[in-house]
Amino acid sequence: MPTNTITIFDTTLRDGEQSPGASMNTEEKIQIALQLQKLGVDVIEAGFAAASPGDFEAIHRIASQVQHSRICSLARAVERDIKAAGESIAPAPLKRIHTFIATSPIHMEYKLKMSPAEVIKRATEAVTYAKTFCDDIEFSCEDAGRSDVGFMKEVLDAVIGAGATTLNIPDTVGYRLPHEMAAIIKELYGFVGERAVLSVHCHNDLGLAVANSLACLESGARQIECTINGLGERAGNAALEEIVMAIRTRQDIFAPLTTNINIKEIYPTSRLVASITGIEPQPNKAIVGKNAFAHESGIHQDGVLKHQETYEIINAKDIGLEKNSLVMGKHSGRHAFKDRLATLGYTLNDTELNEAFVLFKTLADQKKEVFDDDIRALVAEEITKIPEIFELVTLQLSDCNPGGVPNAAVTIRHEGKETTDAAIGNGTMDAVFKVIDRVCGVNGQLMDYKVDAVTQGKDALARVVVKVAFDDQKPAVMGHGLSVDTMWATAKAYIGALNSYMTIREGLRMRGLEKKGI
Ligand SMILES: CC(=O)SCCNC(=O)CCNC(=O)[C@H](O)C(C)(C)COP(=O)(O)OP(=O)(O)OC[C@H]1O[C@@H](n2cnc3c(N)ncnc32)[C@H](O)[C@@H]1OP(=O)(O)O
Numbered sequence: 289m290p291t292n293t294i295t296i297f298d299t300t301l302r303d304g305e306q307s308p309g310a311s312m313n314t315e316e317k318i319q320i321a322l323q324l325q326k327l328g329v330d331v332i333e334a335g336f337a338a339a340s341p342g343d344f345e346a347i348h349r350i351a352s353q354v355q356h357s358r359i360c361s362l363a364r365a366v367e368r369d370i371k372a373a374g375e376s377i378a379p380a381p382l383k384r385i386h387t388f389i390a391t392s393p394i395h396m397e398y399k400l401k402m403s404p405a406e407v408i409k410r411a412t413e414a415v416t417y418a419k420t421f422c423d424d425i426e427f428s429c430e431d432a433g434r435s436d437v438g439f440m441k442e443v444l445d446a447v448i449g450a451g452a453t454t455l456n457i458p459d460t461v462g463y464r465l466p467h468e469m470a471a472i473i474k475e476l477y478g479f480v481g482e483r484a485v486l487s488v489h490c491h492n493d494l495g496l497a498v499a500n501s502l503a504c505l506e507s508g509a510r511q512i513e514c515t516i517n518g519l520g521e522r523a524g525n526a527a528l529e530e531i532v533m534a535i536r537t538r539q540d541i542f543a544p545l546t547t548n549i550n551i552k553e554i555y556p557t558s559r560l561v562a563s564i565t566g567i568e569p570q571p572n573k574a575i576v577g578k579n580a581f582a583h584e585s586g587i588h589q590d591g592v593l594k595h596q597e598t599y600e601i602i603n604a605k606d607i608g609l610e611k612n613s614l615v616m617g618k619h620s621g622r623h624a625f626k627d628r629l630a631t632l633g634y635t636l637n638d639t640e641l642n643e644a645f646v647l648f649k650t651l652a653d654q655k656k657e658v659f660d661d662d663i664r665a666l667v668a669e670e671i672t673k674i675p676e677i678f679e680l681v682t683l684q685l686s687d688c689n690p691g692g693v694p695n696a697a698v699t700i701r702h703e704g705k706e707t708t709d710a711a712i713g714n715g716t717m718d719a720v721f722k723v724i725d726r727v728c729g730v731n732g733q734l735m736d737y738k739v740d741a742v743t744q745g746k747d748a749l750a751r752v753v754v755k756v757a758f759d760d761q762k763p764a765v766m767g768h769g770l771s772v773d774t775m776w777a778t779a780k781a782y783i784g785a786l787n788s789y790m791t792i793r794e795g796l797r798m799r800g801l802e803k804k805g806i
């Protein structure tokens with residue numbers, strides 16, 4: 289019976305680095321290798337030593353610093369490559385040489401220009417030579433996915449005889465489907481038995497790398513080759529985080545199989561690799577994508593708040609994320625909104641909550657995501673709300689081109705009646721203030737104007753604060769407006785100031801102070 293612990297062979301630093309644009313310098317590779325060790329990876333393929341002096345140096349330095357993971361270097365079935373690989377891993381306490389040659393008809397005929405017999409000979413010689421550097425030798429039948437299984441048996445038999453300890457079956461071009469990969473491994477396991485460990489290395493050209501790798505476990509594969517974030521040549525390799533979490537989450541299927549991975553280090557490792565390579569996982573990438581533990585829709589948010597497992601099969605904390613997230617957006621509902629308000633330290637009564645929720649939904653219709661600072665601003669607006677004596681209904685602006693005549697048209701509601709008018713001004717803002725003055729029958733003098741963005745992004749909320757002296761009255765009053773549209777926020781702020789002024793004037797009138805000129 290094969291072992292129950294699946295060897296996790298990480299090739300982020302070799303196949304992962306073959307992703308266009310993912311080249312890493314030596315210091316960065318060392319940082320990643322040390323993190324992979326912390327993650328509990330069994331084998332780290334640190335590079336292809338013969339590729340360049342820089343690759344050799346990086347592998348050598350990783351081999352000197354990593355103590356607990358096995359360090360491996362890749363080599364063609366070529367003496368020069370194997371020598372470089374052997375020398376590069378020499379300082380490692382645990383080492384492996386990985387040598388390969390293609391076994392598919394298309395690769396043998398067109399690329400290698402070798403007969404099948406020559407390939408068997410080269411493979412055997414390569415493993416025999418590699419054995420002079422270390423005991424642990426992996427051999428790969430490159431393009432195994434398109435190779436004849438009968439021929440692979442001949443090759444594998446020969447390399448086992450030469451001392452290969454792990455036999456890797458790569459689906460180099462990501463061609464196979466899960467049931468096909470499983471059948472190939474089943475047949476090879478029946479042939480190889482316990483003479484060597486069977487490994488799979490699946491590419492993602494059809495988006496099946498993880499599914500193909502997992503399908504092979506039942507057939508006897510006991511090593512999976514994979515990369516962090518699924519990096520790798522073309523569409524990438526099987527993603528380590530997906531393999532490991534599938535095995536862990538579906539123990540009902542995979543038990544007693546397990547891995548040595550310390551899953552708490554999954555997310556930190558993913559972030560490190562993304563920041564070093566500059567290649568961010570797509571937002572909806574399983575396990576480590578930005579949205580993997582984020583819920584935006586009200587029904588899901590409500591479910592997760594009531595019982596996390598209603599919509600989550602993995603706890604975000606398990607993989608080293610601080611927590612899942614409820615993203616506030618247009619699909620969010622009252623439960624999530626109330627929960628976020630509580631987190632932000634607000635306790636609103638039911639009426640305030642309902643009014644704030646209406647503002648939130650209006651804003652969410654205009655913005656992709658409503659951030660905490662947007663919510664704070666909304667609540668401030670709700671709490672500091674003054675009576676809407678004048679209410680802005682519509683605002684229309686035209687001609688802000690240089691040389692044009694800026695004009696603004698507004699509709700303002702007052703005591704249930706709507707009035708529409710337009711005015712020109714020395715600028716768009718001046719036109720807005722003038723038309724509001726005209727409709728409301730006041731004369732405002734702008735003393736101060738400030739605008740800032742509440743949050744980042746093109747659709748950020750603009751917060752406008754104005755200070756206006758109406759009808760020559762001192763002191764001036766403040767007004768604020770909040771909108772994704774700066775001019776709407778400006779008009780709201782001005783009308784807010786006017787409403788403040790009207791409220792104060794009404795208060796004075798009621799107390800009989802107005803006549804005394806106060
Ligand atoms: C599926 C995989 O991911 S395989 C790994 C891919 N990784 C890399 O290629 C690593 C980076 N590669 C390199 O730096 C270079 O290709 C080197 C240094 C390895 C070789 O460079 P060069 O000697 O200039 O050869 P080049 O890359 O142009 O061509 C490859 C040669 O190796 C031969 N070859 C390819 N694979 C193998 C193999 N496994 N065993 C023996 N020979 C092989 C090819 O047939 C070709 O031989 P030819 O020159 O007689 O036609």
Ligand SMILES: CC(C)C(=O)C(=O)O
Binds near residue numbers: 429431456
């Ligand atoms: C060298 C082998 C393992 C490889 O990367 C592949 O076939 O994809």
